Amino acid sequence: MTRRTDTHPDPARPEGGASLFSTWRVGNPLRQRQTVEAIAGTWERRPWPADGLLGYHVYTGHDTASLLHYSQWTDEQTYEAFARTQRLERVDEIDTVVPGIERLGLGRYRHYRSVARDGDPRVPGCIVIVDIEFDGPDPDRQRAWVDAVIDALESEPNPHPGGISAHFHLSADGTRVLNYAEWESAQAHLDALAAPGDGIGSASDRWERVQTWRGLKSSVVSRYDHALGLIPG
Structure with missing residues (x-):
């Protein structure tokens, strides 16, 4: 089960072995809001993808055109398994609702x-x-x-x-x-x-x-x- 939270993540939580950051360029404030809701709906309609995903958070940029994505994983291997088997269907559903999103790459951090x-x-x-x-x-x-x-x-x-x-x-x-x-x-x-x-x-x-x-x-x-x-x- 996937649920929403208003609580900010704790970047220092000890079980977080991999922190992934990425930016999407969506164009304007309306598309920012539409994309956030599309992400929420896409994820809430599906089971939580893996025990090793600790949390996934999305932020609207003050430039009014971008979204920041921050996910905490126990390790990169768990993310790679998700990317191979589940990521594409979620991205496709989001793109159906808000076409034309520009994805600017994924940064892998610890x-x-x-x-x-x-x-x-x-x-x-x-x-x-x-x-x-x-x-x-x-x-x-x-x-x-x-x-x-x-x-x-x-x-x-x-x-x-x-x-x-x-x-x-x-x-x-x-x-x-x-x-x-x-x-x-x-x-x-x-x-x-x-x-x-x-x-x-x-x-x-x-x-x-x-x-x-x-x-x-x-x-x-x-x-x-x-x-x-x-x-x-």
């Missing part, structure tokens, strides 16, 4: 480290995805960069009160880091970006080290609203 305030009761009002790309595969560099970011965050003298958590994921191919960050609101994140300094964080040696890391190729920031949660039930 959760590495998180920063969060213990017992913080706030519900995120905005999810901020920071997509970091390096100039080539280097797992040691991925981990070292995240460690440096967390060091900068934990040493930050003026943390913005609107930040709730940051969950860092390492791509399986060794070239990217994805930060799934929870914020009180989109405005809180915009206010933090507008504060003195270059991006989130004060003008410090620690943040300069992060921003000028060897091989850092690009950093893309996108904001989303949680639109749909699906879990076994």
